[in-house]
Amino acid sequence: MKENVLKSFVRDTYKNTSAIPYIITGQAFMFILLHIFELLSFDDVISIDLFKWTYEHLSLPSSIQVFIQQPWSLITHPFLYKSIFNILFDCLWLYWIGNIFLNFLNNRQLLTVFFGALTLGGLLYIGVSSFPYFSHSPKYWNTTTFGLAALISSVALLVPNLQVRMFLLGDIKLRTIAFLYLAIQFVFLIIDTPVAAIVYVFTAGFGAMFIGQLQKGNDWSKFFKKSRRPKHLKIVQGKNAGRDNSSNRKHPTDLPNQDLIDQILDKISVSGYESLNSQEKEVLFKASKQDQ
Template sequence: MQTENSLLTDLKNTFRTGGMTVKLIFVNILVFIAIGILEVVSSIIGGVPGTLVLDLTDVVFALFTPIREFIVKPWGLFTSIFAHYSFIHLLLNMVFLYSVGRIFEQFFSAKRLLYTYILGGIFGGLLELIAHLILPSVGGTMVVGASGAVMAILVATAFYQPKLTVSIWGIFNMRLIYLALIFILVNLYNAGMGTKDGTAYFAHLGGALLGFLSVRNPFSMNNIINRGIRIGDGLVSVFKKRKTNSGNFRYSKEKAGATKRFKTDEEYNMEAKKRQERIDAILDKISKSGYESLTKEEKDLLFRQGNQ
């Protein structure tokens, strides 16, 4: 009993302190366990395709690519990016997520990693839907897995730091940008050839596209990830406000005559330019001497910029 409690405590501490990469891995594993439990229950009650429990698993976690099914089950666009139906699929995606996610978090915030993962998975799902709509014979009728989301993180990191070199299985070194390009080309080839091996190649390419777009002017307010963060924060704020109001009926009121001064475009652009120059200098330092060579002030600045 004490050992079990110790293990549970260790897992909680790992989840709490492990960063967003570890949190995403935990969520994927928990969803996999939930799916496994549903499958065990289904087998106990004599489950075959068409059984309520198995159908429920697909309805909740899978993205249905036939447009008629997607319209009535649109949530699969989100839930599918955390779901895996095979252990090998889960293992490969989580190993890759851990590898590239840790690198990503050296340059950007945990929140940005989360939104890149989610939006990358959604972009991948949308491209898979479009491909199936244009070419119904493409791919399968259901898609699950974090591959598109992980692809987004890989491509974002690679295109943000094209000179960054990583070790491949401890055997040889390669620039991350080359690894990303290899994955993109392989997926382009298989998607173009109509390869039918159960892999959602268009979902991978959709994730790659999001990853590329996410690092175009990454600190601009119009950046796709920054827009997503603002929308997400707004929705969370509305939800919290409703919850607070429904609980105690409190409300707040701005002080009369209070005004807020907004920056002009010229002021904003000037500050953004100076900020970007400072960030570029820090990134050059990382490329030459590694992340650990940064001062605490430089690390804090990099973190704050990634969180904007």
Template structure:
């Protein structure tokens, strides 16, 4: 029970990156229950979860351009992706906001999915893809484009420049481009390209991630209650007495101050020293 409470606390206090890791792990656990074949030893994802190159699937199930980025083919596939996501997110969030992180993650996943589907459609190959690698590559390449010379300390290696790490990962993708997982590597490179374009656009004053922020804000505002109207009546009833009371107090203070001045003059120089206006004022105020 303590472990569960700790996980809940970390989820609440953690940022968007930690929550994405939780969502990926949760989706993997769900896939073990519903999509894993213990006899075959592999996953069999339905067309409403994985992104398929079959037009009949992705046209009528457009949400798969995003859902595919939350499921994985195996434990090590998940573990490596989450390790790189944790690493890249810490660097990215050093310079950018949580909203920019989420926006880039979602948009890069969709962009990489479109490139994957288009590539295989023109090659006349029918297949499907799952995995968060493309979105993670976008995060890593984005922060590398922004700060390529950042020093990163790696276990057993020491300090290396960030662009060295990113270059090694990209080279490995290119070396495996003609393997069985060609579609995965196409999406990786597409995600990397999107991360590069995102930073260049941001440096030119255009933040592409605001598209996702506005969509989220639109849904969030639709569930908020509009302020109730009775507050207007309270404001009106409260403001009028205050204004009147304030004006009377000010008037009274001015009259009293003038009377006090006249009385001081009488005490010092006598009643005959008063002017006609002062005598008339004192006479009227005494009524």
């Protein structure tokens, strides 16, 4: 019997531990909901403007006073989009760059870079907007622009020589694509929202700093790693009590060594991922799975 297409899609999309499908789903859901509210308000079906109310209460305000009244906007603002082209563009980049990131590092590190940049960018946006020179800045800010800047800069520093095949252009190094993306986005922001352009530079720097510290052995994402409770000693009685169970345990040498991981990351930053041999790739894979 042929499997239902919707069930197959849901299973294949959400079966792994990646947070990317969930983030994109949240963005798509809020986009549809927001524009349903717009249609209801436009047709005078309801007395209040739900579109305006939702947009203003979930977007990040540029005023500190307004932000104090709606601090949740620091979390909700990346999921709000008005233009279908903006959401499609950002979702495609998040999916593409995010999956490249997860080929080398783990899900916790991706969330640290992405949401760390969004939080840092949101707070900086409010702070910079409070200066008199930027008093004419837009009242509200949304989209995942700051998070994408951090992800792209981090991947560009992690695997700068990774070759990406572009339609009609051939193979292009990832660092070239990242530089062009960040530069073009910065120019657009300078023209449209100067405050966001300033914050954009800091969030891109945050992503680069994360990888720089990771290559030195400092993993900022470990701050969010759940501490595992120590297992209690289990007393076994009977004929199996004295049997050595070491065969069921992983030998310490089977686990990736941090110094070796650092050497592999240094090699990637210099020569790219393609320079690794099969053994080094396996070590990197085991390390990423161990930290999840």
